[in-house]
Amino acid sequence: MAQETTSKSDSKGVMTKRQVLNLSTFRPLATLDTDKMAEFGRLNNTIEGLYSTTGEGQAELALAKKVKINARKTTYTFTLWKDSYWSNGDVITAKDFVFSWRRALSPRTKAPNADLFVGIHNARQILDGQLPARKLGVSAPNKFTLVVHLDHPMAELPQRLTYPLFGPQNERVAHKFGKKYATKPQYQVYAGPFMVSAKGNTAKHWHMVPNPHYWDREHVYLQRINVTVYRNWQKTWDDYRNGRLDEVRLQSAANIKLYEKQAAYTARPYSRMVLISYRKQGSRSQVNQLIAQRNARLAISHAINRKRLSQKSYGATSLTAQGVVPAGLSRGQRGTADFAAAQPEQETLAYNPALAKREWQAALKRAHLKRITLTLGYLDAEYSGKIARALRQQLMRQLPGLTIKLKKRGWSYDQATPPAKTDLSLTTKYAQYADPLSMLALFTSTNTANAGSWSNPIYDRLIAQASNAPAFNNRRWNTLLKAEGVLMKNQSVTPLLQPASTYLINPKLNGVQYNTVGTQSNFKGAYFVK
Structure with a gap:
C-alpha cells in the first residue's frame, strides 16, 4: 500500500508587495522545544512531520514521500523525500525522527502529550519506566527510510502522526547545544515553512520568517509573521482598529452581535x-x-x-x-x-x-x-x-x-x-x-x-x-x-x-488554513491581496 502527495499551484498576481502578518498573543515565548509544549499555538508553523493536516482534519503525506503497510497493519515503512532540509541546511533524515520520538518518551524529557505514542511498540512500557526509550519500535535502516512497528493495528495512526509532537528533531543540533537546546531561537532549527528569527525577540515580541531551506519555499508568501505579547484586551482591540494587528478576538456577546455581519467577522469552530x-x-x-x-x-x-x-x-x-x-x-x-x-x-x-x-x-x-x-x-x-x-x-x-x-x-x-x-x-x-x-x-x-x-x-x-x-x-x-x-x-x-472562537480578521488576508483539529492555524500558503 502506498500514498503520495502532489504540489498545489497558485498565482501571485493579486498579492500586495508587502506580505507581513501581525498577530497577538497573551503568552510569552517560553520554549522552542516541541517536547516541552502542551500546546503549539503559532509555533506549529515551524514544524512539519511525516504527515500534515488538511483543512478537513485528514492526513496527507508531507516529509514522507510514500508509505508501505504490511498485511497485518502493524509495520509502516516510510520513505522520506531526499530534498527536505532543516532551516540550517542540514538534510532531514530518518534518524531525526528516531531521535525525536525516543527523546519525547525519555524520563528526562517528560513530553506532556507522550501518551500519544502508546500503540507504537514498547511505548507503554517505556512510559511506565519498564524499558529504556531506545526500545521504542522505530528504526532508521538507512538515511531516508523510517520503520515504525506497532503493538497492534492502529487505524488512526496517520491522523495521529499529523500532531507536531511526532515531527523530527535535529540530533546533531540538539547535542551541539546541550542544555541550551531550544531555549532561544539561535539554539533551534526548524523543518516547517517558517522559523523563529534569532533577532529582535523579547519578552513582549517575537517573529517568524520563511525557512530558506523549506522544501516548498516557493509557495510560502508571507515575508514575516510578527507576534506581540499583550497584557490586556483593550490594547489589542485598539491596535487592531489602528491597523497594527491583522486579527483580534472578540471577547463579549455585545461585540459579537455588533460585528457579526461585517466581512472581517469569522466564527472559528474547533474540536x-x-x-x-x-x-x-x-x-x-x-x-x-x-x-x-x-x-x-x-x-x-x-x-x-x-x-x-x-x-x-x-x-x-x-x-x-x-x-x-x-x-x-x-x-x-x-x-x-x-x-x-x-x-x-x-x-x-x-x-x-x-x-x-x-x-x-x-x-x-x-x-x-x-x-x-x-x-x-x-x-x-x-x-x-x-x-x-x-x-x-x-x-x-x-x-x-x-x-x-x-x-x-x-x-x-x-x-x-x-x-x-x-x-x-x-x-x-x-x-x-x-x-x-x-x-x-x-x-x-x-x-x-x-x-x-x-x-x-x-x-x-x-x-x-x-x-x-x-x-x-x-x-x-x-x-x-x-x-x-x-x-x-x-x-x-x-x-x-x-467553544467557537470569534475573530475580526483583515479581509485582505487569504490562504490561511484554519484547522478544526490538532493545531489551529497554518500560515504556509497565506498572503495579502491588493
Whole structure:
C-alpha cells in the first residue's frame, strides 16, 4: 500500500508587495522545544512531520514521500523525500525522527502529550519506566527510510502522526547545544515553512520568517509573521482598529452581535471541549465520599443549563455538549452520522433541575451531610473566569446545601494536565487528531491527562478494543460509542460546551488554513491581496 502527495499551484498576481502578518498573543515565548509544549499555538508553523493536516482534519503525506503497510497493519515503512532540509541546511533524515520520538518518551524529557505514542511498540512500557526509550519500535535502516512497528493495528495512526509532537528533531543540533537546546531561537532549527528569527525577540515580541531551506519555499508568501505579547484586551482591540494587528478576538456577546455581519467577522469552530473534572482523592473525606457517588455527579450535570452557560461565556456561536467528543470531529462510514450526535447517553447532559435536586439530596443523605462546600478551580483567563462564575451561580441555585468557592490557577506552558488541587476543575480538552479516540483515550486509567484518576475496567477494555482495530469500520465505531456511553452514564467527567472562537480578521488576508483539529492555524500558503 502506498500514498503520495502532489504540489498545489497558485498565482501571485493579486498579492500586495508587502506580505507581513501581525498577530497577538497573551503568552510569552517560553520554549522552542516541541517536547516541552502542551500546546503549539503559532509555533506549529515551524514544524512539519511525516504527515500534515488538511483543512478537513485528514492526513496527507508531507516529509514522507510514500508509505508501505504490511498485511497485518502493524509495520509502516516510510520513505522520506531526499530534498527536505532543516532551516540550517542540514538534510532531514530518518534518524531525526528516531531521535525525536525516543527523546519525547525519555524520563528526562517528560513530553506532556507522550501518551500519544502508546500503540507504537514498547511505548507503554517505556512510559511506565519498564524499558529504556531506545526500545521504542522505530528504526532508521538507512538515511531516508523510517520503520515504525506497532503493538497492534492502529487505524488512526496517520491522523495521529499529523500532531507536531511526532515531527523530527535535529540530533546533531540538539547535542551541539546541550542544555541550551531550544531555549532561544539561535539554539533551534526548524523543518516547517517558517522559523523563529534569532533577532529582535523579547519578552513582549517575537517573529517568524520563511525557512530558506523549506522544501516548498516557493509557495510560502508571507515575508514575516510578527507576534506581540499583550497584557490586556483593550490594547489589542485598539491596535487592531489602528491597523497594527491583522486579527483580534472578540471577547463579549455585545461585540459579537455588533460585528457579526461585517466581512472581517469569522466564527472559528474547533474540536475542543470545556468540561468539569472531579477530584476523587482530596484531603477532605466527606467531599471524597460525596464526589465518589454517581448521583452527585449526575446532579451537577442535570443542574447545568448549558445553553445559558454558553451565552454567558463564549456566546451563541458555541455549541452545548452532546458528550465528551466534539461535534464534527468524526463521521460514520458513509459520512452521514456525526459521532457526537450519536452519543447514547445524552439524557445525562439534559438540564433537569427537579431531577438534579433529587439526585443531590440522595447523595448528601448517603454521605451523612446536609450541606457541603466544594472548591472549583479554573484557569486565570477571560473565558474560564466567565464560565466559572456562571457555573457557580447555577449550581448553588439548583443544589440545596451547596456552596462553591472559586480558585484561580496559573497557566503552565509545558504541563498538559496540572495536578487537581480543587474538588472540581474546569478544564479544556483538545482533540489532537480527527478521531473520537483522540478524546476518549484521555480518560483511560493509565492516561496522564486523566486528572480525576477515574478508573473503569469496562471502559478501558472498550478503548483498547477500538485502539486495536485495523480499520475504520462499523464495529470500531460502535465500540467507541459504547465507551462514551459508559463515560457519560457515570458522569466521570461532565462536558459543558464546545467553544467557537470569534475573530475580526483583515479581509485582505487569504490562504490561511484554519484547522478544526490538532493545531489551529497554518500560515504556509497565506498572503495579502491588493
